[in-house]
Amino acid sequence: MSETAREMLTLDGNEAVARVAYKLSEVIAIYPITPSTPMGEWADQWMAEQQPNLWGVVPSVVEMQSEGGAAGAVHGALQTGSLCTTFTASQGLMLMLPNMHKIAGELTATVFHIAARSLAAQGLSIFGDHSDVMAARNTGWAMLASNSVQEAQDFALIAHAATLKARVPCLHFFEGYRVSHEINKIETLTDDDLRAMIDPEAVSAHRARGLNPEHPVMRGTAQNPDVYFQARETVNPYYAAMPGIVQATMDKFAALTGRRYQLYEYVGAPDAERVIVVMGSGAETVAETAQFLRQQGEKVGVLKVRLFRPFAAAQFARALPATVKTIAVLDRCKEPGSAGEPLYLDVVAALHEAWEGPMPTVIGGRYGLSSKEFTPAMAKAVFDELEKAWLDGQPARRHFTVGIKDDVSGLSLDYDPAFSIESPDTIRAMFYGLGADGTVGANKNSIKIIGEDTPNYAQGYFVYDSKKSGSMTVSHLRFGPRPIHAPYLVEAANFVACHQFSFLERFDVLKYAVPGAVFLLNSPFGPDEVWNHLPRSVQQQIIDKRLRFYVIDALKVAREAGMGGRINTTMQVCFFAISGVLPKDEAIAAIKNSIRKTYGKRGEAVVQKNFAAVDAALEHLHAVKVPAEVTSLIERRAVVAENAPEFVKKVTAPMMAGLGDELPVSALPADGTYPTGTTQWEKRNIASEIPVWDPAICIQCGKCAYVCPHGVIREKVYEPVLLDRAPESFKRAAARFKEFKDLAYTLQVAPEDCTGCGLCVEACPVKNKTQIKLKAINMAPQLPLREQERANWEFFQTLPEVDRTVIPLNSVKYSQLLQPLFEFSGACAGCGETPYLKLLSQLFGDRALVANATGCSSIYGGNLPTTPWAKNRDGRGPAWSNSLFEDNAEFGYGMRLAVDHQRATATQLLNELRDTVGAELADALLTAEQKDEAGLRAQRERVAQLKRRLAALNGKGSAAAQRLLDLADVFVRRSVWIVGGDGWAYDIGYGGLDHVLAAGRKVNVLVLDTEVYSNTGGQMSKATPRAAVAKFAAAGKPMPKKDLALLAVSYGHIYVARVAMGADDEQAVKALAEAEAYDGPSLIVAYAHCIAHGYDLKYGLSQQKLAVQSGYWPLFRYNPALKAEGKNPFQLDSKAPSVSVDKYMYNEGRFSMLVQSHPDEAQRLLEQAQADVNTRWATYERLARGE
């Protein structure tokens, strides 16, 4: 931040806020949660760079174990007289609530900056609305809403300044993603601005109130009925003063910067009769719409609510035009069962108390939940609704929704999607890119170039899909000569770029192109041949809309420049060249300048390869002469196959096609219950290469299928006669299993579900004797194989599954004959977590209950539209649920308690009904061991028999019989799995995990240890090893990794294993089997390589080997059951370290980056890391010796 000169910069809301908050704080306690995480990351980065705050001191930025911990630390620091802040959202804010009550109760000045986000209800959502902040409205905090990136920065300062004056803590919020992640051109503040706004006397007073043993006081007393009430009322004057202080602060800010804000800011016709009251970015949409409608002569306006708490009724009422007759209050949240949403209720109450004159009619509406689009068309629909209300003399309906089609309650307003108020001097562009191709990054650079190298204003917003690999991104850019207030997606684009040719088959990319727009296509086909490769609907739109059509083979350009698949630079040059936003030479110079700024520190070689792509781009860009006629016979592919289930066709498929917004309320389950096994219908075809099996040399070891993160490699043994119906290209070999000597064997790849990660090839132990580079499975281009292998895959699926009762399950080779009930997830290509889940599903999936902590595994495991947990042919499979992040152990424990109680109840009932169902059956049901698959199958048959007998009573049996029928399934042994990442197990959920393990019930815990918070982008957890770079540990983690496994061992009654399937696959499968079989709690800590480790995940398995060989990740199993046999329960499964730990570490970017950024610290931490390894190994060896 500049000391004195204000700059025009393009940045997003999170950065804009963090710049101010950092400068005005001394202690910042943080915890990652989307979409507020980047604020903490910025603060941590600036601390690592030793940037000082306004008082010349580098703030202390600390990561805590949870948002509750962050709030506690902030509370403590505040009480000790420091200036503090934190950043959070959604469930994180919920965890801060208890402390927030305390902080407000103690009249403590602070600001929490909130990227407001939905709360998890029927489903989790990371996107923006006001659900979270509204749940904090009774904490006693002031609540200040900012509507745009500029306001987010400005209000951050106003909040910090006002809270110090008022002593009322302030929640400053802005919508997650829409504001937190929107990039916009703003005028930044300077240190001088901040200094001018912050009252040093208020800072001194804050400091003076801090706890100090030199003049001790106490706070936090316990109060009784005699005084608590009165004491609560003491704060009223502070709250009464707060609105005035905030307004005075806003006025001072206006005098300083020229940007004037009001607590309740009216925009519109002075004589408006219809007014919308709204808070947040939606207010900008309504304001622009009102402005447009006024020009049409309509008497409309909008009242922007800036200060929601304390709600200043008189000021609010005064801000409304006296002419208003009808008011619609829009809330961006839902409070089921209430008389109205929070803002609506406050408006009604304020008008009741403070309005002078005829009372306007007030209606309330919900909009924009979870970043649902709120467009001018929707705002107009609300104004229209007010028109109806006014004309009729009373409201047509008191409550409504807008932006969805509610065919259940009939609350939604109709709107005209064609209504648009886009300014003609604003250029609007949309870019469809693949996640890995760099499109978004290039567009962010383009916005910066336009915003900072031209007089234009610019805005960028980016939409990502629900998958972590092979995802589609859509960039929405606007730029023009005037400030851009359009917090909604582009729907009328002058420029559409499709960076992936295959998208044309799957999505309607030209839907939003306006007539005469430019269409830029990255195409392997040149200008003379591309036309005949376009789907028919694309040709039609190009002709109908008279689009100017350009092609470039950007992949070729990128590859020749050494950029691999990153076509970003090439496409960026084309955009500038065609759009003409800058003269060509200036644009290229600006792009190169931007490349140097972005990539310069990564080395000159990186800069030069980008420059090469820039220089080569234009000569490959061609205009296409568009024919007059549609000639194509290519139709867009059906989203799902004909034989997909009805729900998938009607609900899932539209979501997959990007048409989920059009689904009506009635299409969706009311309680968040969805069918499993839906990824099988989503054929993403994202792999450029897929594995091809060589049956001639395959030894059928199963290792390739075992490590496949996406469950696309399958094995079956079957009667050779079944091959009669096989496609000609279907491969087979004689089965090499002693149990199946006469059977055929096939290893089949699901070609359209593979991500092309290559782990299978790395895992294959067989080498072709004549060509060593070939293995028994090799990668080959997907496209030529797609049709053939699709047919083979379909045939393969018709082959019978293996009989689970005739094979041993605790070996790699046999386990891979079992059907995975976790398949085709959207995890990163080469994910290190999913193979464990797949294995779990193979071994126990048909009787598993899975409690999944929020994180990567809950996202690739449960993110709509399609989910990977699946069912077998009998309809059985894992029943899966996600509660929260912090409570997962307890959540799974609850499942166990329920199962145990149900079993006890069913046992009691069965004993009561012993004669009715038959003594022999009852005894067998109650005493069945179910220790193996044969036992389980026999028990399932008994349960079926029991159900038949109970059903045969045909309602004539006792109530007990009906109750037993309800519970009969529980006689089949359930396998309860508690699954999550290290962020959950080591940090936020550790207390619960510890308790649940200590409690002794039969739960199985699988910790997928990636050593960082992977899902939120790689923040440090207590599993992060010393010397690793991670977010919140940019200068390398100075402290060692917690040994979670050893802590659990210390109890003595818990089965514990440390596994790394890439290092010892047999040990991993044994550990899972033993853990599940053990009659008590189990904990498996599984090494999971991760994209956040900074290397090509194809080498994940070899890194796991090195982790074990170096002693970094010793393998062990601790089985308390062995004590009864007089054996040492601690079995060390790996050998003494044979290589130094740097041989493992420095293959990974997370470690080697530190050598390049902080070489001396890297050396120091490396030595300590080696000492950690040595100490841990010595400890384990002692345990293995029984000492």
Place this chain on the structure above:
Amino acid sequence: MPDLSTTYLGLQLKNPLVPSSSPLTRRLDALRKMEDAGAAAVVLYSLFEEQAILESHLMDLYLSQGTESFAESLTYLPEAQDYRTGPEEYLEHLFKAKQALGIPVIASLNGYSPGGWVRYAKEMEQAGADALELNTYFLATDPNMTGRAVEDMYIQLLTDIKATVKIPVSVKLSPFFSSLPNMALRLAKAGARGLVLFNRFYQPDIDIEMLDVVPHLVLSNSDDLRLPLRWIAVLYGKLEADLALTSGVHTTADVVKGLLAGATVTMLASELLQNGVGRIAEILAELDRWLVEHEYESVAQLEGSMSLQSVANPAAYERANYMRVLSSYAPAA
């Protein structure tokens, strides 16, 4: 006491022992110990341009991989303010070595691109290098590439670098030239102040269990001295360049042999890696004793006194040597 001093690349050295490029020279404390043990100069480990480029690309991969794909995790690793990609780490080490040591510090460079050679050479000079050793090794695998073309490439490279830097430049050679003396002469004429004989390379090996090609480096022993010894003896006095012997220098006898053959300095790496930096002091003490015992006043007296041009039987260094070895070989009965 005999005079051990010598001159190499125009640098006045207190003795002819110079630790050559090895991993030991990566550590400042090891460099200090070398000086304390009596090393006359030190050649730092090589800056490999190819490696620097690779590290740069890898850094780009680490920081770009998976980014901007998923709404919750737009990046996976934090960006530092700066990274030492490229030559920064090397140049910093060179600078620190110069600050820490009183003896000359010779930088070593293995380039990859013509621009890289020249740029890095200049930067090494600016960082304080007293001299530059070019670690040249181009492995021609294309049958269409002639030996002359490879040689011309070396000459052009040296010419370009000489035009860029003022500090003396030596060239570390491989023995794989059809006419090593001619190549040596061309290099000397192109401005090489010294030739270092010979480079020691990783040679691939085959793991017959894993069926993998694996890099393999065997530390030298005194037997490896023979090859450079011969060629130094052959080249001595025939060109305007100092000769440095490296590969196989382990004992005082090896040093003496090198000097007798015509080396100005003898360079050590394997011996120091195996037996410690303290060996420099031991060898120096023994060298001193040997000179006294053999009544030499200075190492200058030794230098080249048994080169090809100084021995009574020059053929001993030529083909006859080979013949004699062959004829003296008698298979066991």
